[in-house]
Amino acid sequence: MEATNGTPQSKAGDWRSYERVLLPPVKDLHRLEVYEQHGGYDALRTVLTDDSLTPGDVTQAVKESGLRGRGGAGFSTGMKWSFMPEPDDRPRYLACNADESEPGTFKDRQLMEYNPHLMFEGILIACYAMQIDACYVYTRGEYVDWIDHMQVELDKLYDKGYVGDNIMGTGFSTEIVMHKGAGAYICGEETSLLESLEGKRGYPRYKPPFPAQKGAWSQPTTINNVETLACVPLIVNRGAEWFASTGAEQHPGPVLYGISGHVNRPGVYEYPTGMLITDLIDEVAGGVRGGKALKALIPGGASVPPLRADMIEGVTMDAESLREAGSLFGTGGMLILDEDTDMVSWLRRVTHFYQHESCGQCTPCREGTGWLEQIVTRIDEGEGRLRDLDLLLELGDQMEGRTICAFADAAVWPVRNTVKRFREEFEAKCKKSVHPTGAEVSAGAETAA
Amino acid sequence: MSQFNVKRPIVGLPEQDPEPQFSDDELVWTDDEQAKIERWKGQYPDPKAAIMNVLWLAQEKFGWLPPEVIQLCADTLDMDYARAFGVATFYTQYYKEEQGEYVLDVCTCFSCQMMGGYDIFHYLEEKLGIHDGETTDDGTFTLKEVECLGCCGSAPMMQVSNGPYVHNLTKEKVDQLIENLRAGQMPTFTSVTLPQDEDEMGGNRRTDVQPEQVETYQTPPRAEATE
Numbered sequence: 001m002e003a004t005n006g007t008p009q010s011k012a013g014d015w016r017s018y019e020r021v022l023l024p025p026v027k028d029l030h031r032l033e034v035y036e037q038h039g040g041y042d043a044l045r046t047v048l049t050d051d052s053l054t055p056g057d058v059t060q061a062v063k064e065s066g067l068r069g070r071g072g073a074g075f076s077t078g079m080k081w082s083f084m085p086e087p088d089d090r091p092r093y094l095a096c097n098a099d100e101s102e103p104g105t106f107k108d109r110q111l112m113e114y115n116p117h118l119m120f121e122g123i124l125i126a127c128y129a130m131q132i133d134a135c136y137v138y139t140r141g142e143y144v145d146w147i148d149h150m151q152v153e154l155d156k157l158y159d160k161g162y163v164g165d166n167i168m169g170t171g172f173s174t175e176i177v178m179h180k181g182a183g184a185y186i187c188g189e190e191t192s193l194l195e196s197l198e199g200k201r202g203y204p205r206y207k208p209p210f211p212a213q214k215g216a217w218s219q220p221t222t223i224n225n226v227e228t229l230a231c232v233p234l235i236v237n238r239g240a241e242w243f244a245s246t247g248a249e250q251h252p253g254p255v256l257y258g259i260s261g262h263v264n265r266p267g268v269y270e271y272p273t274g275m276l277i278t279d280l281i282d283e284v285a286g287g288v289r290g291g292k293a294l295k296a297l298i299p300g301g302a303s304v305p306p307l308r309a310d311m312i313e314g315v316t317m318d319a320e321s322l323r324e325a326g327s328l329f330g331t332g333g334m335l336i337l338d339e340d341t342d343m344v345s346w347l348r349r350v351t352h353f354y355q356h357e358s359c360g361q362c363t364p365c366r367e368g369t370g371w372l373e374q375i376v377t378r379i380d381e382g383e384g385r386l387r388d389l390d391l392l393l394e395l396g397d398q399m400e401g402r403t404i405c406a407f408a409d410a411a412v413w414p415v416r417n418t419v420k421r422f423r424e425e426f427e428a429k430c431k432k433s434v435h436p437t438g439a440e441v442s443a444g445a446e447t448a449a
Numbered sequence: 450m451s452q453f454n455v456k457r458p459i460v461g462l463p464e465q466d467p468e469p470q471f472s473d474d475e476l477v478w479t480d481d482e483q484a485k486i487e488r489w490k491g492q493y494p495d496p497k498a499a500i501m502n503v504l505w506l507a508q509e510k511f512g513w514l515p516p517e518v519i520q521l522c523a524d525t526l527d528m529d530y531a532r533a534f535g536v537a538t539f540y541t542q543y544y545k546e547e548q549g550e551y552v553l554d555v556c557t558c559f560s561c562q563m564m565g566g567y568d569i570f571h572y573l574e575e576k577l578g579i580h581d582g583e584t585t586d587d588g589t590f591t592l593k594e595v596e597c598l599g600c601c602g603s604a605p606m607m608q609v610s611n612g613p614y615v616h617n618l619t620k621e622k623v624d625q626l627i628e629n630l631r632a633g634q635m636p637t638f639t640s641v642t643l644p645q646d647e648d649e650m651g652g653n654r655r656t657d658v659q660p661e662q663v664e665t666y667q668t669p670p671r672a673e674a675t676e
Contacts, residue, residue, distance in 0.1 A: 025649040028656050091494065103558045103597035110643060114654060140596050141505075141542045142608060145638045177492045181542030199498035201531070201539040217494045260560050267571065267602045267644040267666035289668055302559070302597075333601065337559055345453070345675050349559040353596055359539075398602055428460035 008314030011274025071225030248274030300330020303410030
């Protein structure tokens, strides 16, 4: 957080006059004809036909742009691409992660509906940069309408020779296949997505070997989020410097904020990264519903720690600022909760979600998520004891880092931080402890938070 | 105290040898379906990867996936029954039990919970006289409590029969929906506009959807069930 004269500063610059690039205001942009009229597939043409631009140069440009994955982990995309081994006789795959199952996140669906060609163009450029043979767009099964819409546009691309053999007559060939999931949160995890793509139960795999070495069908594979790939044509068209200078320095670029919860104007908004959270809530989303005060904010989907209202002053929406504030950027799907919210009841539903979605492969997660739900439910129903709060925290320690994938960690973070940051609410719902002497022990006396 | 207790069915073990629901004559693919399957098989380095597509196809054809249908899918792709069964049971959208004509998947995950997802869910429970996972006596509706469907901005919402989404639900909207479904009328695809589009280009950016198919993000209603 940089403050001048004590006033919190946005890193998004003059965001009020920001012109959208991921979802520009163009009617029918989802149709190939319109997309091409507005400079669509120019970036792909440049990349494929400009002989001075090697695949390595494209990866380098993405690396220099500072683009970080928009699917939650925020890892450098250029770096990820460079992990792919040198091309040999093995087939190479790209998986576009359109599973979007993180609760609180609904941005990719809007991108797939309104600007799918930006995603397809990004996929094709990524395929060129990494010399990929086939890209699988793994979309969650619930998004059946959007899969159909994208298939229509994809067929047009095949007809036009932009996908398939000998793209644009340049001799470069790659395929794009739409793959429909069938309802499993865990398939948003990259190795689970690959298992599912291979037609198996979506059990995450051990890493290493990382997907770049052994991914889909044991071949080199890269997995990128929809929004991440949609940023790629922008980097080619406008240059890595432009991208790097948009938004927060360490986490640059345009980003889709999905704002939901108790606000007057929820929705998906495109702005640069590094927006002040207070600007996003008060100005962009029209303030908290009914003029109420803010109680809590979940900045990036279910798996990130919630922030109390007094923790967001001067915090901006980028990885560094949010980490300092004690949370994570995640997917940029912000859930805003007003002062009337019952955090215990909220957490109870969060733990139910994780209990329901745990794939069941690792014992600490399969059993632990059930325990978490049962303990939080007990507290919520007024049957809990103060020591249950410590049991929750201890249970979290037993789960975190002891499983194959990060699902257990993601289940623990909201629990641990909600209990710590809203402890008085949990204590108020617990039964009062009675000391052996008969004296009532006041709430909070058992342990210091 | 939160009143979002949901009566969840006790899930028993599946029967070892259930009565087949479909006869051998029914358990065949048409030429069209076979062509689709061949196309899918060609899309993956290992044709077995098409199992998810084939299960989807089978579910569209037969309505649900009893063992003999899963066996058909497995045979089609020349794979073990156990593996196909494993896939069918891992993913929630594959129906392992017979469903009503319309399946109402009400999102109650915490974003929707905070906006009244449980108000809608309980309202439907009362209206249809069924609980989570149950089907009405006339076989018309199955009600389900589901996890996040990726529409947190237009919460509360639901999905009808693994198909169209219905956004910004109110009790009136639910009444209307049930009435329409009873008359055999499925909701149509709805396009949710972006707030920035409303400011910059007067709302909907798609000219290929009808005005009645357009929905805007709205100030969410107050949730009763969690207060």
